[in-house]
Amino acid sequence: METNISQSRQQQQCIDKLLNAHGVNLTRQRRVIADTLFARDQHVTADKLFEAVNNNGAKVSKATVYNTLGLFVRKGLVREIFIDATRTFYDSNTSRHHHFYNVDTGDLIDMKERLAPHFIDQDLPDGTAMDMVDLVIRVKNKAP
Amino acid sequence: METNISQSRQQQQCIDKLLNAHGVNLTRQRRVIADTLFARDQHVTADKLFEAVNNNGAKVSKATVYNTLGLFVRKGLVREIFIDATRTFYDSNTSRHHHFYNVDTGDLIDMKERLAPHFIDQDLPDGTAMDMVDLVIRVKNKAP
DNA sequence: CTGCTGTTTAGAATAGTTATAAAATTGATT
DNA sequence: AATCAATTTTATAACTATTCTAAACAGCAG
Ligand SMILES: [Mn+2]
Ligand SMILES: [Mn+2]
Ligand SMILES: [Zn+2]
Ligand SMILES: [Zn+2]
Numbered sequence: 001m002e003t004n005i006s007q008s009r010q011q012q013q014c015i016d017k018l019l020n021a022h023g024v025n026l027t028r029q030r031r032v033i034a035d036t037l038f039a040r041d042q043h044v045t046a047d048k049l050f051e052a053v054n055n056n057g058a059k060v061s062k063a064t065v066y067n068t069l070g071l072f073v074r075k076g077l078v079r080e081i082f083i084d085a086t087r088t089f090y091d092s093n094t095s096r097h098h099h100f101y102n103v104d105t106g107d108l109i110d111m112k113e114r115l116a117p118h119f120i121d122q123d124l125p126d127g128t129a130m131d132m133v134d135l136v137i138r139v140k141n142k143a144p
Numbered sequence: 145m146e147t148n149i150s151q152s153r154q155q156q157q158c159i160d161k162l163l164n165a166h167g168v169n170l171t172r173q174r175r176v177i178a179d180t181l182f183a184r185d186q187h188v189t190a191d192k193l194f195e196a197v198n199n200n201g202a203k204v205s206k207a208t209v210y211n212t213l214g215l216f217v218r219k220g221l222v223r224e225i226f227i228d229a230t231r232t233f234y235d236s237n238t239s240r241h242h243h244f245y246n247v248d249t250g251d252l253i254d255m256k257e258r259l260a261p262h263f264i265d266q267d268l269p270d271g272t273a274m275d276m277v278d279l280v281i282r283v284k285n286k287a288p
Numbered sequence: 289c290t291g292c293t294g295t296t297t298a299g300a301a302t303a304g305t306t307a308t309a310a311a312a313t314t315g316a317t318t
Numbered sequence: 319a320a321t322c323a324a325t326t327t328t329a330t331a332a333c334t335a336t337t338c339t340a341a342a343c344a345g346c347a348g
Contacts, residue, residue, distance in 0.1 A: 080229075082226045082227060082228055082229055083226060084226055085224075085226055085229070085231075085232045087229075088229045100268065100269050100272075102269065102272060103275055107269075109269060112267070123256075124244065124281070124283050125244050125246065125251075125253060125283060127285060127286050128244075128246060128283035128284060128285060128286060129283060129284055129285075129286050130281065130282075130283060131247055131282040131283050131284040132281075132282045133279070133280075133281055133282070134279070134280040134281070134282055135277075135278070135279045135280075136277075136278040136279075137268070137274065137275075137276075137277055137278070138274075138275040138276045138277070138278060139268050139269060139272035139273060139274060139275050140272060140273055140275040141271060141272060141273075142271050142272060142273050
């Protein structure tokens, strides 16, 4: 997780617009968290994000990282992924896509769209509507 | 989660065979846990299984329920499902199938096989082989 | 019976996360 | 600028599902 010490003013405005568009009030902490999180498509735990944010010279508490991730999830800015019981991953890419998870290495990587099967919004349980499709293909390392 | 006070001798032998076939040594606790768990296809948490087991007149500690579920997972007798960060579900049905999860009610139900798309064992990340496909369709209650 | 191995158990410890409540910041209003 | 209310941040405590520990127990072979 590399750092970028100073965010360009242009990119900063972009982040502000993004947060505003999703109804998130602007604060110093939310900006630096968003900067770090949305610098690229990534799958990150709260703890890793906490480290990354504070490696950029910022000073943000762990509680705020948790609060902000929760807020971003509610506002649709990030997606939660439950891969195992011990930690929650946050995906900075909210576009419809699926994942490969390597059970040996713990790597979680995006699936190319063409691979993802499409699902039809029908034959769902009575009285329900589609919320989201959650597909993880667990892979293991080939024996050499 | 209904009880069946006395297991028929025939069904008991069946459970014993199942455990033996998977290399699980027989004990009183493992038998009653397996009886309860495999009575039907179900998705159950460790805590719910603990309650169910001890409602059948048995006396099994929570530690043993956790230990045994972990053992059964390693031996391929049950399947873990990670639906949210707060608890792990155990699926007594290990056949290849997928799930609907109602985010409003918490219901976790099996998908009919015909609905499940098929996945091709190709285009996986380099050096990996398919382990398992994990598909959960999250649904929400329709507004009335 | 004695020892050996594997199993169960109560309770302590762990770890990710959430709740609490006080201090700080923000933004609007005089 | 000073005031005030609302929102946000923070340190820390609390919570909870799960795992660990270490002692008791059970089954079996010699
Ligand atoms: Mn948790
Ligand atoms: Mn946990
Ligand atoms: Zn992703
Ligand atoms: Zn199932």
